[in-house]
Amino acid sequence: MGVTTKGDELIRATAQEGMVRLICARTTELAGRARELHGTWPVPTAALGRALTAAALLGALQKNDEKMTLRILGDGPLGAVVAQGDAKGRVRGYVQHPELELPPTAEGKLDVGGAVGRQGHIHVTRDMGLKEAYTGSAELVSGEIAEDLTRYFLISEQTPSAVALGVLVDVDGSVMSAGGFMLQLMPGADDTMIDQLEARIARIGPISQYWSTGKNACDLMEDLLEGMEPKVLASYQPEYFCGCDRERVAVLLKSLGADELADMRETQGGAEVCCHFCSQAHYFGPDELQAWEQELRCKAE
């Protein structure tokens, strides 16, 4: 169908009169951008790329300004993996230990499961821009992220799903390709349909290598949903976008209170806050901190 062989893309579709829901995405560029920003080594590059792809897929289920945050807290040496995505395809994320090296698995693959850990939890928070946010959780299965997310959907949202996430890292450490899909069954889906989808998923093979044959997201949709009357509901380009700005960081700093600000001013001569998501440093000088302290003390009186 399509002719695009480069660039990130995401498709949200339904099939079989709404009984099947599919979101699929090629995320090579955004996974590569994340690697540049965070200076990740191969295993963390793969873990972060998978989590960001998942965030793009989850974000596609949201409306307007809603945001999804995925937190994978396993007992492995990588530490926390955090990724956020919204309905506009903007994703951002980080891993706690970007410079981590692990031996390959017995199959010669990057050991994402070993890095994340097999004990722990996956948390998915849906932030609707109001005061309250909804968080669902599930125990980790393998730390490979896709399986963990599949279990999360079953346990926490009672939705049978198939999730595939893959990042192919080149010998020089750069991202060769990345992508994933999420296939969900709505009530009413029958066993024949499930068997058919399972066979197609198996035929597709590892998602990280799917694009190397020149295929795009539209081809992936066709390969999965052919003959099931797929309908594209949305299609757009996901991207790595942080959106942190000095003013928001300032609000965060002020919330620490006047005493804390005074302490930073006296001991560090100012405050420097480095954004977890994009590594940008936001600096605030002593005069600025002092002005806030006065402002906060006035308010308190």
Ligand SMILES: [Zn+2]
């Ligand atoms: Zn940032």
